[in-house]
Amino acid sequence: MxxxxxxxxxxxxxxxxxxxxxxxxxxxxxxxxxxxxxxxTVEKAPDMRLYTPLELAGRNIYVREGCYACHSQMIRTLQDEVERYGPYSLAVESKYDHPMLWGSKRTGPDLARIGGKYSDFWHVAHLTNPREVVPDSNMPAYSWLARTALRVDDLPLHLKALRAAGVPYTDAMIENASIDAYDQATPESSTSSGVADRYGKETQVRVFDDVATEVTEMDALVAYLQVLGRLTDAPYKNTAAPQKPPGPVK
Structure with missing residues (x-):
């Protein structure tokens, strides 16, 4: 029939x-x-902070190099995932991500909570020669990032475009985007305090690639990796999960 x-x-x-x-x-x-x-259904996170221009530049490099193709940024609610990576991901954690990078492929581990887990030195060594720190890694090397000066002149336009998409960047953030990207990786700069003033006292201001003479793409990518999972405390509230790790010691 x-x-x-x-x-x-x-x-x-x-x-x-x-x-x-x-x-x-x-x-x-x-x-x-x-x-x-x-x-x-989307959780509230009043403490949610924005990506700084340097972290945003690092995120752009992360996308440009296709890192999302091998690393997800979404911890599922399964017990073994939570035990391995930390508290499961919340929708609110991606509210300022355009595009979101949840992913589903895990040739490498999930990076949703990688921020603060390793030192800056570890990340630089890993990106320069992955097998130096993870002998059986099949990740390609990105050593040229440490030799490539970071382009910062277009960052005000990036922030302006994101504001049009709903990310609440202020006029001051947009106006100072280029200098803030430089200052975040140059703590000795006379204007570096402006980064924390605009993005919050927990903003990590330091030399990320251990080279203070110039701001590189390595600085930006490491700054981005070190903030993953640290933009809000929401995943750690009302759960039995330990608090997020402190900032790494270089």
Missing amino acids: AELFHRKLERSTIGFVLAIVAAASVGGLVEIAPLFTIDE
Whole structure:
């Protein structure tokens, strides 16, 4: 009976089109309906801070080099995931990510809570020669990042574009984006205090790649990695999980 009905449906152009529309409508409703309750399902995080220009530049490098293809940034609610990586990921943690980098491929470990887990020196060594710190790693080396000066002149435009997408960057943040990126990796700068003034006292201001003479793409990428999982305390509240690790010691 079902086979006969299916054969008749395939021979009826209008009927087949209507069946496709009905099936697509059901699928669309299943995907769209949850969005009407997004205000109730997305957690509140009043302490959520924005990416600094340096961290944002590092995120752009992370995307440019395709790091998301091998590393996810989404810890699932499964017990073994939580035990390995830390508290499961919350939707609010990605509220300022455009695009989000949740991913699903794990050739390498999940990086959602990598911030503060290792020192800056470890990250630099790992990015320069992964097998030096992880002998069986199949990750490619990114040693040129330490030799490539970071472009900062276009960062005000990046922040302005993100503000148009809903990220609450202020006029002062946009205006000072280039100098803030430089100052965050140059703590001896006379204007470095402005970074913490604009982005919060927990902002990590230091030489990330151990070379104080210039700000490199290595500085930016390490700064980004060191802030992953540290933009808000929300995942650690009302759970039995330990508090997020302190900032790494170089």
